[in-house]
Amino acid sequence: GAGVSQSPSNKVTEKGKDVELRCDPISGHTALYWYRQRLGQGLEFLIYFQGNSAPDKSGLPSDRFSAERTGESVSTLTIQRTQQEDSAVYLCASSLAHGVGQPQHFGDGTRLSIL
Amino acid sequence: AQTVTQSQPEMSVQEAETVTLSCTYDTSESDYYLFWYKQPPSRQMILVIRQEAYKQQNATENRFSVNFQKAAKSFSLKISDSQLGDAAMYFCAYRSAGLANAGGTSYGKLTFGQGTILTVHP
Numbered sequence: 656g657a658g659v660s661q662s663p664s665n666k667v668t669e670k671g672k673d674v675e676l677r678c679d680p681i682s683g684h685t686a687l688y689w690y691r692q693r694l695g696q697g698l699e700f701l702i703y704f705q706g707n708s709a710p711d712k713s714g715l716p717s718d719r720f721s722a723e724r725t726g727e728s729v730s731t732l733t734i735q736r737t738q739q740e741d742s743a744v745y746l747c748a749s750s751l752a753h754g755v756g757q758p759q760h761f762g763d764g765t766r767l768s769i770l
Numbered sequence: 771a772q773t774v775t776q777s778q779p780e781m782s783v784q785e786a787e788t789v790t791l792s793c794t795y796d797t798s799e800s801d802y803y804l805f806w807y808k809q810p811p812s813r814q815m816i817l818v819i820r821q822e823a824y825k826q827q828n829a830t831e832n833r834f835s836v837n838f839q840k841a842a843k844s845f846s847l848k849i850s851d852s853q854l855g856d857a858a859m860y861f862c863a864y865r866s867a868g869l870a871n872a873g874g875t876s877y878g879k880l881t882f883g884q885g886t887i888l889t890v891h892p
Contacts, residue, residue: 697883
Protein backbone atom coordinates (compact mmCIF):
# COMPACT_ATOMS: atom_id res chain seq x y z
CA GLY A 656 0.00 0.00 0.00
CA ALA A 657 0.89 3.62 -0.22
CA GLY A 658 1.14 4.22 3.50
CA VAL A 659 1.55 2.54 6.87
CA SER A 660 -1.45 0.35 7.61
CA GLN A 661 -2.57 -0.62 11.09
CA SER A 662 -5.25 -3.04 12.18
CA PRO A 663 -7.64 -3.17 13.80
CA SER A 664 -8.60 0.48 13.77
CA ASN A 665 -10.39 0.07 17.07
CA LYS A 666 -10.27 -2.71 19.64
CA VAL A 667 -12.41 -3.08 22.74
CA THR A 668 -11.58 -5.89 25.12
CA GLU A 669 -12.06 -6.95 28.68
CA LYS A 670 -9.43 -6.51 31.34
CA GLY A 671 -7.19 -9.55 31.55
CA LYS A 672 -7.49 -10.54 27.89
CA ASP A 673 -4.57 -10.61 25.48
CA VAL A 674 -4.58 -8.36 22.40
CA GLU A 675 -2.53 -8.30 19.25
CA LEU A 676 -2.06 -5.16 17.16
CA ARG A 677 -0.74 -5.27 13.63
CA CYS A 678 1.36 -2.87 11.59
CA ASP A 679 2.12 -3.09 7.88
CA PRO A 680 4.93 -0.65 7.09
CA ILE A 681 5.57 0.99 3.77
CA SER A 682 7.22 -1.49 1.43
CA GLY A 683 11.00 -1.22 1.61
CA HIS A 684 11.08 0.55 4.95
CA THR A 685 13.57 -1.24 7.17
CA ALA A 686 12.99 0.80 10.32
CA LEU A 687 9.76 0.43 12.27
CA TYR A 688 8.67 2.16 15.48
CA TRP A 689 5.80 1.62 17.89
CA TYR A 690 4.46 4.49 19.99
CA ARG A 691 1.68 4.79 22.54
CA GLN A 692 -0.54 7.85 22.87
CA ARG A 693 -2.67 8.20 25.95
CA LEU A 694 -5.75 10.42 25.75
CA GLY A 695 -4.80 14.06 25.28
CA GLN A 696 -1.09 13.39 25.53
CA GLY A 697 1.94 13.13 23.31
CA LEU A 698 3.38 9.94 21.91
CA GLU A 699 5.59 7.70 24.01
CA PHE A 700 8.18 5.52 22.30
CA LEU A 701 7.78 1.79 22.88
CA ILE A 702 10.10 -0.20 20.61
CA TYR A 703 12.20 0.09 17.48
CA PHE A 704 12.87 -2.58 14.83
CA GLN A 705 15.62 -2.64 12.26
CA GLY A 706 14.64 -5.48 10.00
CA ASN A 707 13.39 -8.21 12.31
CA SER A 708 15.64 -7.36 15.23
CA ALA A 709 14.73 -4.96 18.01
CA PRO A 710 17.83 -3.12 19.22
CA ASP A 711 15.80 -0.72 21.33
CA LYS A 712 13.00 -2.01 23.55
CA SER A 713 13.52 0.61 26.21
CA GLY A 714 10.01 2.04 25.99
CA LEU A 715 8.06 -1.15 26.67
CA PRO A 716 6.28 -0.40 29.96
CA SER A 717 6.22 -3.93 31.36
CA ASP A 718 6.86 -7.56 30.51
CA ARG A 719 3.21 -7.84 29.48
CA PHE A 720 4.21 -5.98 26.32
CA SER A 721 6.08 -7.70 23.51
CA ALA A 722 6.55 -7.19 19.80
CA GLU A 723 7.93 -9.05 16.85
CA ARG A 724 8.53 -8.40 13.20
CA THR A 725 8.72 -10.71 10.23
CA GLY A 726 11.67 -9.71 8.09
CA GLU A 727 11.19 -6.16 6.92
CA SER A 728 7.42 -6.36 6.81
CA VAL A 729 4.61 -6.88 9.27
CA SER A 730 5.04 -6.20 12.97
CA THR A 731 2.75 -7.24 15.78
CA LEU A 732 2.54 -5.68 19.22
CA THR A 733 1.10 -8.03 21.84
CA ILE A 734 -0.24 -6.98 25.20
CA GLN A 735 -0.92 -9.82 27.62
CA ARG A 736 -3.33 -9.67 30.56
CA THR A 737 -4.50 -6.21 29.59
CA GLN A 738 -5.09 -3.59 32.26
CA GLN A 739 -7.22 -0.46 32.10
CA GLU A 740 -4.11 1.72 32.00
CA ASP A 741 -3.25 0.08 28.66
CA SER A 742 -6.12 2.00 27.06
CA ALA A 743 -4.55 4.28 24.47
CA VAL A 744 -3.95 4.74 20.77
CA TYR A 745 -1.03 2.65 19.55
CA LEU A 746 0.73 4.19 16.56
CA CYS A 747 3.21 2.58 14.24
CA ALA A 748 5.70 4.44 12.05
CA SER A 749 8.19 3.30 9.45
CA SER A 750 11.13 4.86 7.66
CA LEU A 751 13.66 3.84 5.04
CA ALA A 752 16.34 3.53 7.72
CA HIS A 753 16.92 4.74 11.23
CA GLY A 754 19.14 7.50 9.94
CA VAL A 755 17.87 10.78 11.23
CA GLY A 756 17.54 12.22 7.75
CA GLN A 757 14.73 9.79 7.03
CA PRO A 758 11.24 10.97 8.00
CA GLN A 759 8.95 8.63 9.90
CA HIS A 760 5.64 7.87 8.23
CA PHE A 761 2.82 7.12 10.65
CA GLY A 762 -0.23 4.91 10.40
CA ASP A 763 -3.65 5.91 11.68
CA GLY A 764 -3.19 3.93 14.88
CA THR A 765 -5.22 1.38 16.78
CA ARG A 766 -7.47 2.75 19.52
CA LEU A 767 -7.42 0.19 22.34
CA SER A 768 -10.09 0.36 25.02
CA ILE A 769 -9.92 -1.91 28.06
CA LEU A 770 -13.20 -2.37 29.89
CA ALA B 771 17.33 11.98 28.54
CA GLN B 772 15.73 14.58 26.38
CA THR B 773 12.46 16.27 27.25
CA VAL B 774 10.11 18.37 25.16
CA THR B 775 7.66 20.83 26.67
CA GLN B 776 4.69 22.52 25.06
CA SER B 777 3.28 24.99 27.55
CA GLN B 778 0.12 25.86 25.63
CA PRO B 779 -2.52 23.12 25.95
CA GLU B 780 -4.87 25.07 23.67
CA MET B 781 -4.61 27.96 21.23
CA SER B 782 -7.11 29.60 18.93
CA VAL B 783 -6.82 31.86 15.91
CA GLN B 784 -9.11 33.60 13.48
CA GLU B 785 -9.05 32.41 9.92
CA ALA B 786 -6.42 34.28 7.85
CA GLU B 787 -4.59 35.43 10.99
CA THR B 788 -1.22 34.30 12.32
CA VAL B 789 -0.62 32.11 15.34
CA THR B 790 2.55 30.94 17.08
CA LEU B 791 2.85 27.68 18.99
CA SER B 792 5.60 27.37 21.58
CA CYS B 793 7.98 24.51 22.27
CA THR B 794 11.02 24.21 24.48
CA TYR B 795 13.29 21.23 24.93
CA ASP B 796 16.11 20.05 27.11
CA THR B 797 19.13 18.18 25.84
CA SER B 798 22.85 17.89 26.40
CA GLU B 799 23.45 17.04 22.76
CA SER B 800 24.71 19.51 20.22
CA ASP B 801 23.41 17.80 17.10
CA TYR B 802 19.78 16.88 16.76
CA TYR B 803 16.60 17.41 14.75
CA LEU B 804 13.37 19.09 15.72
CA PHE B 805 9.98 18.50 14.17
CA TRP B 806 6.45 19.77 14.23
CA TYR B 807 3.74 17.20 13.57
CA LYS B 808 0.05 17.83 13.01
CA GLN B 809 -2.55 15.32 14.19
CA PRO B 810 -6.10 15.88 12.94
CA PRO B 811 -9.02 13.87 14.38
CA SER B 812 -8.19 11.11 11.91
CA ARG B 813 -5.24 10.36 14.26
CA GLN B 814 -2.62 10.24 11.51
CA MET B 815 0.56 12.12 12.37
CA ILE B 816 1.51 14.47 9.54
CA LEU B 817 4.97 16.00 9.37
CA VAL B 818 4.65 19.78 9.08
CA ILE B 819 8.22 20.99 9.23
CA ARG B 820 11.72 19.88 10.22
CA GLN B 821 14.76 21.75 11.53
CA GLU B 822 18.34 20.52 11.75
CA ALA B 823 20.08 21.92 14.81
CA TYR B 824 23.31 22.63 12.95
CA LYS B 825 21.48 24.93 10.54
CA GLN B 826 21.05 28.46 11.76
CA GLN B 827 18.51 29.34 9.12
CA ASN B 828 14.94 28.80 10.23
CA ALA B 829 13.00 26.21 8.24
CA THR B 830 10.00 27.32 6.17
CA GLU B 831 7.31 25.32 4.41
CA ASN B 832 4.76 27.52 2.67
CA ARG B 833 2.63 29.09 5.43
CA PHE B 834 4.55 27.31 8.19
CA SER B 835 7.81 28.61 9.60
CA VAL B 836 9.82 28.07 12.76
CA ASN B 837 11.77 30.30 15.10
CA PHE B 838 14.67 28.15 16.25
CA GLN B 839 16.68 29.56 19.13
CA LYS B 840 19.35 26.95 19.89
CA ALA B 841 20.88 28.68 22.88
CA ALA B 842 17.46 29.11 24.47
CA LYS B 843 16.40 25.60 23.38
CA SER B 844 13.24 27.02 21.90
CA PHE B 845 11.48 25.92 18.73
CA SER B 846 8.23 27.73 17.99
CA LEU B 847 5.94 27.20 15.01
CA LYS B 848 4.32 30.11 13.21
CA ILE B 849 1.30 29.50 11.03
CA SER B 850 0.48 32.39 8.72
CA ASP B 851 -2.82 32.98 6.93
CA SER B 852 -4.48 30.31 9.09
CA GLN B 853 -7.01 28.09 7.38
CA LEU B 854 -9.84 25.99 8.77
CA GLY B 855 -7.92 22.88 7.75
CA ASP B 856 -5.09 23.84 10.09
CA ALA B 857 -7.24 22.95 13.09
CA ALA B 858 -5.62 19.96 14.77
CA MET B 859 -3.36 18.89 17.63
CA TYR B 860 0.21 20.01 17.04
CA PHE B 861 3.17 18.16 18.51
CA CYS B 862 6.75 19.27 18.81
CA ALA B 863 9.27 16.42 18.67
CA TYR B 864 13.00 15.89 19.21
CA ARG B 865 15.28 13.36 17.54
CA SER B 866 18.93 12.78 18.32
CA ALA B 867 21.26 13.06 15.35
CA GLY B 868 23.79 10.62 16.76
CA LEU B 869 23.42 6.85 16.81
CA ALA B 870 24.63 6.84 20.38
CA ASN B 871 24.42 9.39 23.13
CA ALA B 872 25.31 9.56 26.77
CA GLY B 873 22.18 7.72 27.70
CA GLY B 874 22.46 4.92 25.18
CA THR B 875 21.41 4.49 21.60
CA SER B 876 18.58 6.52 20.22
CA TYR B 877 18.07 4.84 16.83
CA GLY B 878 16.12 7.81 15.64
CA LYS B 879 13.19 7.53 18.03
CA LEU B 880 11.14 10.66 18.48
CA THR B 881 10.50 12.33 21.84
CA PHE B 882 7.25 14.26 21.78
CA GLY B 883 5.79 17.15 23.73
CA GLN B 884 2.30 17.02 25.20
CA GLY B 885 0.69 18.77 22.27
CA THR B 886 -1.25 21.97 21.61
CA ILE B 887 -4.83 21.90 20.36
CA LEU B 888 -5.28 24.57 17.70
CA THR B 889 -8.77 25.86 16.95
CA VAL B 890 -9.36 28.02 13.87
CA HIS B 891 -12.41 30.27 13.95
CA PRO B 892 -14.09 31.27 10.67
